[in-house]
Amino acid sequence: MARCAMPDGTYAYTNVSCNRLGGRHAALPADVQNRIRSERRREALATGASLPAAEGLLASLPSESRRPRGQGCATSPRQLAADLRASMAQGDVNRIAESFDWAGMSHGQAMQMMARIQRLGGVSMVGAEFFGSTHAGDQYASAGGTLQVTLQDRGGPRVADFDVRRNAGCYFLQHTWAV
Incomplete structure (x- = not known):
């Protein structure tokens, strides 16, 4: 489910890319995310299922999962x-930078x-969670979208949205994000 900030100041909820509706992806409010997490924990306790530490795209991946250099x-x-x-997790700024699209940036922007x-x-x-337009039911066939990530630091959990661009079969984070 995606929450879209619409040009008129309202929010729409959809299962397609917000771009298709003329809006921009917006993070779910923290209280809604906390309720979702609470319900997931409650459901896991009731069913005896284990609840993964990571969510969404990362739920079934080991924490160290990364392509080799x-x-x-x-x-x-x-x-x-x-x-x-x-x-x-490695604190490796250069490896983090590999995930970003640097094309067209000035020195100052970089x-x-x-x-x-x-x-x-x-x-x-x-x-x-990835939100993007899809083709033929393949959730990874998108030309772009938004990668909404939940970050944890000393201040507690927070959500950041990263615009995603696909170019020549590769996915990159765009420099339009702000944390």
Whole structure:
């Protein structure tokens, strides 16, 4: 489910890309996310199922899951999320930077982006959901969308949205994000 901020100031909820509706993906409010987590825990307790620490795209991946150096690019939103989480866990700013699309940036923009990326090196990524347009039922066939990540630091959980762009079969985070 995606929450879309519409141009008129209202919100719409949908299972398709917000771009299709003329809106922009917006994070679910923290209280809604907390209720969802609480319900998942309650359901897991009631059914005896285990609840993974990670959510969404990351739920079934080991925390260290990342492509080895030199083995191409992220070819799905799931791999992009896994790469980002593992790089953040390692605190490796250069590996985090590999997930971003640097094309067309000026030197000043690149320096600002690196300052933002350095802040990600001290944060844990505990969940990720990808919202994008799909083709023929394949959730990873999107030309782009939004990667909404749940971050955990000393201040508690928070959500950040990253625009995603697909280029030549590779998925990259766009520099339009703000944390």
